Amino acid sequence: MISLPEGLAEFVARAGWGDATIEPLPGDASFRRYFRLLRGGDSAMLMHAPPPHEDPAPFLHVAHWLNAGGMRAPAILAAEPEAGWVLTEDFGNDRMRDWLDAHPGEERTAYEAAVEALAALHRLPPGPFAPYDLAVYQREAALLTEWWCPAQGLTVDAEGYTAAWAEVLAPVLARQNPGVTVLRDYHAENIMLLGGKAGAPQGLIDFQDALVGHPAYDLVSLLQDARRDVDVALETAMLVHYAHHAGGAGEDFLADYATLGAQRNAKIVGIFTRLDRRDGKPRYLAMIPRVWAALERDLAHPALASVAEWFDANIPADLRAANGAFAA
Template sequence: MNALPEGLAEFIAAAGWGGAQVQPLPGDASFRRYFRLVNGDDQSAMLMHAPPPHEDPAPFLHVAHWLNSHGMRAPAILAEDAGAGWVLTEDFGNDRMRDWLDLNPDDEREAYEAAVEALAALHRLPPGPFPAYDMAVYQREAALLTEWYCPAQGITVDAQAYAAAWEEVLTPMLARQAPGVTVLRDYHAENIMLLDGRPSAPQGLIDFQDALVGHPAYDLVSLLQDARRDVAEPLEAAMLAHYEAAAGVTGEDFRADYARLGAQRNAKIVGIFTRLDRRDGKPRYLDLIPRVWAALERDLAHPALAPVARWFDANIPAQLRAVYGAFPA
């Protein structure tokens, strides 16, 4: 993986960046690779390689063009060759919200307020031309827990009853979801860039290629029940209220839907992190599971989650829910 991908030099030369210094950057939980290009004038750009057949940059390009055309701050696309997996974009710099807050913890509330306000602005737009976040998608994602986490723990569970419980829990929410908003699906502190080095800076958006049209609470859950960063419960509550004020949302239904989507997303993430270990050989994500389980337990305590909570109590022993990411050898 240390060698530069085949075709890189030809692509950047055609894009006008021939001879630029190529700096490999840390990747994510996918097959994508990232590079920073720096030319002789100290200008920089970001290069993404999303190689087929494992990756397809076309969805990223589709969402980026839509976001930028509607006043949101996705990186500008400088050059693209989707068939070969190449995308050259504007460089948003190094100030991820997560990294900024690690160094500047006193700026936490200001940064989260800005991130919440960016979501509210996105949700004031008409929904984008993306697929629907429908029951089939919610169910497929929630099932990752029974498909990966439960076998890894060596337990057999009632998957049919699990799906039925989610059907009961999510059906009331789907009626309130229409017409929907653009859901970025991975909106959290590691995917938000602070574009001028301030906690209240404009929100640079990345990692949005899986966007769907769904419920406004989903990305709020992603931000405030972050799998990768602790968000204290008082801050979560304050930012939930801040979103409601910014978006003009009122009523207990929204809070209930927030809990529904929190539980659904966190169940999915437990499954995904297990799969990254078992299938993809990336055990580092197991260390994040305790945080996700803790948020999941809080969501399950909401009355709207009662059918799913009963399933967890009947199928996943309490000691395994406490041990979290520790799997049998």
């Protein structure tokens, strides 16, 4: 029997859903838990994001901003953020990742809709969020040297790593002003197909870490997905599709796309290793080879020369050939 968090029944009652049936839902890599409330033909989603590990206030802040701008974040039905409770509109079960598993022939249509939703977001003025600045980029990239490298038994030049990233990120930072809202985790597991079909409106979830940064970042998140294979040909086609809907995406944009792809993929390799070593969640290790393969493609871009040189000098060829995988 699955135990329910303390205080759940009381919050649900205060929200007017005290007579609902409660169904626990699978969790993610965080401390958040999710439940579906069912009452007759109605349903709602309950998120428990308890302090001190979680804070739902940023989720609420971003959700209100997105909905005010015409995007489709879930409507907020009730909230007690100090206790970690948020009750929202239920977007249903048609998550883009699962829907495409069942409808692989609709992949291009689904990705076109996801790219168009991102272009619509980028046409809005940047939101009232903190900047995606060099300190954040560096802190994220450093997760690779802080977690993956030690787990692989490597002693590396951490200072050289930081210096290389500072060099390649400088032009990105210069070109990302005034910036756009960056959701930071925009991929097929965080997009809901509200109409239950490939071209349906995109319901957005898991956006609480939004910052103001470069428009290429969420494209990388979508098209170099850590959890789902995206063919390189489809990735290229979707970059062209984005350019059609959001304006030019010339050589500078593609250079920034590769740089942010490398930065994000280095971060994810570190995060997935940390989820295993610190949090006891080894299932994420199986995704590292997919992420590393994308990282290697990004490193081949001339804009990444100094970071690529660091990888050549610090990461053994056999580990790179194995796409960063851990020995069985």
